[in-house]
Structure formats: structure tokens, C-alpha cells
Amino acid sequence: MIADTDFSGKTILVVGGSSGIGNGIAHGFRQRGGAVHVWGTRAAASDYDPADGSDLAGLGYDGVDVGDPAAIEAAATPFDRLDVLVLCQGVVVYKRGEFEREGWDRVMAVNLDSLMHCARKFRRQLSESRGSIVVVSSISGLRGNIGNPAYAASKAGAISLTKTLGQAFAADGIRVNGLAPGLVDTKLTKATTQHPDRLAGRLAAIPQRRMGTPEDMAGAAIFLASPLASYVTGHTLVVDGGLSL
Template sequence: MTTPPDLLDFSGRRVLVVGGSSGIGNGIARAFLARGARVHVWGTRPGAADDANEPGSQLDGLHYTQVDVADTARIAAVPLGFDRLDVLVQAQGTVLYDRQECETAGFERVLAVNRTSLMACAARCHAALKAAVGAMVVVSSAAAFHSTRGNPAYNASKTGAFGLTRALAEAWASDGIRVNGIAPGLVETKLTRITTAHPKRLDAALRRIPLGRLGTPQDMAHVALFLASPMGKVRKDISAVKAAMLRLLHDIVARALHPHGSVGVSQEMPFAGLVNRAFQMGLADGPTAVHKATVARQLLRGYQPSGSLFPACRRPTPARAAREKFKAVLG
């Protein structure tokens, strides 16, 4: 009996992890190394030996290069050291607290690292990825889908990262390059210590997580391995498909239930309940507009608009008119 190939074996493959010196990026880099890949890492520390004792940072066995990705000129000039690249993982990221992101300098700094550098690194590695018919994985954040009070730059940058992932997934498909995104929730890294090292904040965060635990860099690494492996070839831009479906649901519900495009809170079924039902029903992965419309119909079947759906300051659309709007939206 023939032994099936190990689809997560990256022996002989070359991987570059931008932001791979700590946190999620380091977890991903070490996962690829453990699977046989030759792994290159870009980070901001002067050398691999610097901050070697920092938790969540292990650079032994990795090929390290200092690159400040906030400097696009540095990205364009850095020698790659290879002509073919099988996997590019972009896990760079920063955040500023104490309302520093509300100042122009702080805002621009965060966007330079979290958003602009993604395109700069992608462009720098495009030829090598094309030569290897490779894959790119962009690590964004669940903050792309909700507000983050006090961190406008982080929020804007992660939303932009999500949009860039979708755009490059389509633009580079003809080159054979697969582009996918990961949008982690709360993962324990040095960037999240403001929450994880504060007992009250941590407890509040854990209460909002169904599993009752933080994510880990290893959790994210498992997803990155899958997306970069042959198993990831069956689906294009997974996060974009799911988020596009959710946006379509939001548009449909908003247009159908409120003339001003706003959905309020309902004790019977808050909007979050609609989203949760999508995943519970196993309907969250359809890639086509037809499938998404089918999802929306099933979710909204029996979902009757009522006065409690709308903010007090808004005038609700009558139920009959809402149903007619819903039909018009779906066609």
C-alpha cells in the first residue's frame, strides 16, 4: 500500500517571514522550520542574538536580516539572497497606546508598518514568488471587522491589510501565486501585553471568547502551514470569501430593515446572532454571489422586523415594506 505524501512537508522549500523575530511571526517561522523549510526572517533588531531571551522569540536555525519595514527604500534595496520563494508570510505589525495614534506622526508610523509595508514587501518578492509558483499569507487582525477604541491607525491599517489581501489574490492569480489572509483575534504576544498582563482586562477579554482562552502563535502557525501547503490550493482567499459573505448579509439586512442603512439591536436576534447562525448552519464558505444570497435567505427566513430592531432615534420601516425591500435586494 502506497504511503500518502505528507502535505505539510516543506523540505527543500524556501520561506520568508517578515516580522518573524517575535510573536505570531516567530511562531509561524518556527513551524515552517520544523517542517523542513529553509526559513528567512526579517525583523527590526540589529542581530539574531539581540533580545535572545525575550519570550516568544527564538531565532536559532533561522536566517535573520534586519529590515525596518517602515522604510520602503530599505525594503526595495535589501538583497533577497534567492531567486525563488515558495512562501512569503507577512506578519509585521505595531500598535501605539496612550492615544499616540490620534496624532499624525503616530498614525503614519503605524500605517507605514501595518499597511504600506505589506505592498512594498509583496512587490519586492513578486518575481521570486512567481518563479516558484508560490504562496503569500498576510496576517491581519480581527480588528479589520470591528472598531478599536483608542487605536484608529491600527484599525485602519488592519482593514487596509484585509483589502490588499483580496486585491492581490485576484491580481496575482494569473501568475500562479496564491494569496490568503489570517485575521487573528486576541493572541498572547508582546503587542497584547497591555491586555494580557492586566488581570481585569484579561478576565474581561476571556469572557468574550467562547473557548475561554487566548490564541497562541502556534494556533496561527497551523493556519499558515495549511494555507501555504497543497491543501490550501483548493480555496482562494479564504478570509475574503467569508468576510464578503458577512458584508453581503450586513448590506441585505440594513437595506431590508432600515431606510437609513442602519441596523439596531434586537433582543430577539441581534445582528451578531445572524452571523453566528451562518457558521452554525455551515453556510459561511460559499464563494459565489448566488450562494451568498441563498445564505441570506435562509438566515432571514422567519426573521421578522420589529420596533426593537432600531435605535430609538430612528424611525423603523414597517414590516411589510421591509420584506418588499428584502425581495428587491435579492432579486
């Protein structure tokens, strides 16, 4: 293992790490020696179905509704130190539900507001370890998304927040960066991935001609959290196979 990507002795929390991209990132750190905890939406790890892309083996787990600021404040922290905080929480509402107040409010609460609440909660521990935060946004934050205004706006906000916290937290010894995935096969993208014609059209627009994988995103997150990126601050790395070119 390359020493710069060895996380032995380090503690990592992946918010939204119960499935999809977050789960891939959690296992990426675990495979590199890290003690990894995840937050998910369900009461217990046993409530998840591996068929949905959930593999919680070897990971600590707590159920926390990050859409509720009080739940974030009250959440237990079963670790003495924290070296890396990955913020990968996210929801989307289809069928134009985000144009309605309920859909808009829920998406913004989870995808944007909770980023700040989580960052604030763990700021002291991350400062003590001179750790880092990795914010997972989306290329939807870099362009319009006609059917999902809250999703696009929240991800644009996440990219801006990454810049601002990168500035604000640097004095505490905390590096804040982010990654913006393109099309990755997860629960959130099934509206595309489970429709062959729609998927073919999306793949045709990706220069690499394939979807991304959670493991692709894990590689980017590990780089950003590692000493290899020690002079990178406030940056969001686009990881999309060229889709946004």
C-alpha cells in the same frame, strides 16, 4: 509528516518573524522541513531576548525597517528561490497616540504600506515557484477599535489588500490569502495580557475561554500555504477562538 504539509526543499520568508505570532509561524515551517528566513527590526539576531518570545535558532535573519520603502527595496535576498512569503509585520501605538499624525503614519507605514512593498519586491520569485503569500491581519480589521484607529484601519486595509492581490497575482500562479488572529499573548497585547481584570474580561468573551498561541496561528498559515488550500484565493481565515462571533 503529512506530505501536503511537508515544506522540505521550500524557502519561506517571514517578515516580522523575530517574535510573537511571526516567530511561531517561522518555526512551524521550519519544523516541517522548510528553509526559513525572517526579517526583524534589530540589526542582528543576537539583539533579541528569548524572554520576549524570540527564538531565532535555525532561522536565517536580516534586520529590515519595513516602515521605510527604500529599506525594503535595498534588502538583500539571500535565497535563490522563494516559495512562501508570510507578511506578519505590525506595530501599535497606545495611549491614543494613533490619533496623532506621527503615530498614525508609523502604524500605517508598517502595517499596511509595507505589505504592498514586500509583495511587489518578491512577486517575480513567487511567480517562478508558483508560491503563495500569507498576510497576517487581525480581527481588529473587522470591527472598531476605539483606542487604536490606525491599527484597526491598517488591518481592515490588509484584509482588503489580500482580496485584491489574490485577484491580481493569480495570473502569475501566486495564491494570496490571510489570517486574522484574535487575542494572542505577544508583545503587542501586553496592555491586555498583563492586567488580570482586563484579561479576564477578554477571556470571558472568547467561547474557547483561552487566548490563542503563536502555534495556533502557525497551523493556519501552514494550511493556507500548503496544497491543502490549493483552491483558496483572496480569503482571510479568522483564527480567534470564536471571539468575533
